Amino acid sequence: MRKFKLITIRNDRQFRAFTGLPESLFNRLLPVFVRSLNLAQQVRDRNSHTPRRRCPGGGRKGALPTPEIKLFFLLFHLKNYPTFDVLGSLFDLSPSKAEEQIQKLLPILKQAEKQLEVLPDRHFKPASKEDQVIENNQKIIVDATERPLCRPQHARKQKNYYSGKSHRHTLKNTIVSNINQGVQGIQVVGPTTPGRQHDYASFKKEFNPEQPGLSSVVVWVDAGYQGIKNDYPKFKEIHIPHKKPRKSKSNPNPTLTPKQKKENRAISRIRVGVENLIGDMKVFQILAIKFRNHIKSFADQVILVIAGLCNLKNGYVVQ
Numbered sequence: 001m002r003k004f005k006l007i008t009i010r011n012d013r014q015f016r017a018f019t020g021l022p023e024s025l026f027n028r029l030l031p032v033f034v035r036s037l038n039l040a041q042q043v044r045d046r047n048s049h050t051p052r053r054r055c056p057g058g059g060r061k062g063a064l065p066t067p068e069i070k071l072f073f074l075l076f077h078l079k080n081y082p083t084f085d086v087l088g089s090l091f092d093l094s095p096s097k098a099e100e101q102i103q104k105l106l107p108i109l110k111q112a113e114k115q116l117e118v119l120p121d122r123h124f125k126p127a128s129k130e131d132q133v134i135e136n137n138q139k140i141i142v143d144a145t146e147r148p149l150c151r152p153q154h155a156r157k158q159k160n161y162y163s164g165k166s167h168r169h170t171l172k173n174t175i176v177s178n179i180n181q182g183v184q185g186i187q188v189v190g191p192t193t194p195g196r197q198h199d200y201a202s203f204k205k206e207f208n209p210e211q212p213g214l215s216s217v218v219v220w221v222d223a224g225y226q227g228i229k230n231d232y233p234k235f236k237e238i239h240i241p242h243k244k245p246r247k248s249k250s251n252p253n254p255t256l257t258p259k260q261k262k263e264n265r266a267i268s269r270i271r272v273g274v275e276n277l278i279g280d281m282k283v284f285q286i287l288a289i290k291f292r293n294h295i296k297s298f299a300d301q302v303i304l305v306i307a308g309l310c311n312l313k314n315g316y317v318v319q
């Protein structure tokens with residue numbers, strides 16, 4: 001049994017419910033988090049304009065006195081996404097201090113994930129000739145994920161963030177999953193964009209069709225990426241589902257052929273892997289319910305850190 005302020009955890013099931021991680025992975029992450037925390041403190045001391053007057057560790061203890069409680073505090077917020085009033089009351093903090101601690105600790109967790117080699121990249125990089133890739137092919141699955149956003153007050157922002165696909169205001173990210181390793185994981189999390197932007201439009205902004213190395217890349221996408229075969233001829237293979245033909249006078253009952261249906265099922269069996277990974281990410285409620293924070297770049301950092309936590313759970317190393 002472990003106790004974090006007012007929260008008492010009796011078993012591993014409750015631990016996962018509060019943090020999104022089993023206790024074993026929490027214990028593995030903790031020492032790396034402590035090193036990142038100490039490094040951040042050293043940087044702050046070095047950049048301080050006033051000399052230290054008190055020895056390290058002196059003075060009044062804060063409401064989050066140990067690195068263990070700090071890490072639990074941050075994971076609890078990401079997993080359950082309570083308001084800062086609720087979060088502060090559980091950890092004996094004011095709402096403003098609770099928000100301040102979240103802003104302070106999130107980059108430290110990001111740095112810890114980077115040291116563990118589970119933090120995804122921000123842009124796709126084809127494997128170089130020196131990299132050993134299975135059968136000389138780099139196999140990736142590309143998809144986009146949306147998360148709800150509180151309705152913006154400004155009319156222009158309302159228009160930019162409204163997703164006709166989801167019928168609500170959203171944020172969108174491109175997710176790239178690498179399936180070359182024995183364990184599937186998230187290789188790339190694209191920049192956060194307004195929900196109005198189409199999945200394929202985001203893809204074209206993030207993937208340069210002229211970059212070297214695409215000739216060894218095999219990619220799976222969903223039916224929303226129509227036109228990818230024409231726009232990206234350098235990909236070695238592109239697997240995209242067949243779309244059902246439009247109804248017309250000459251074709252009043254459009255259907256796919258048995259061969260096309262079989263090919264679509266084969267593509268779906270592979271593509272389901274990235275859908276499962278996106279589902280793993282949305283176990284963290286900060287990505288599942290309406291995003292309330294307004295600080296610039298915070299939404300982008302949150303999904304990147306949570307993708308790293310999912311890679312940690314799945315045992316995936318970003319190469």
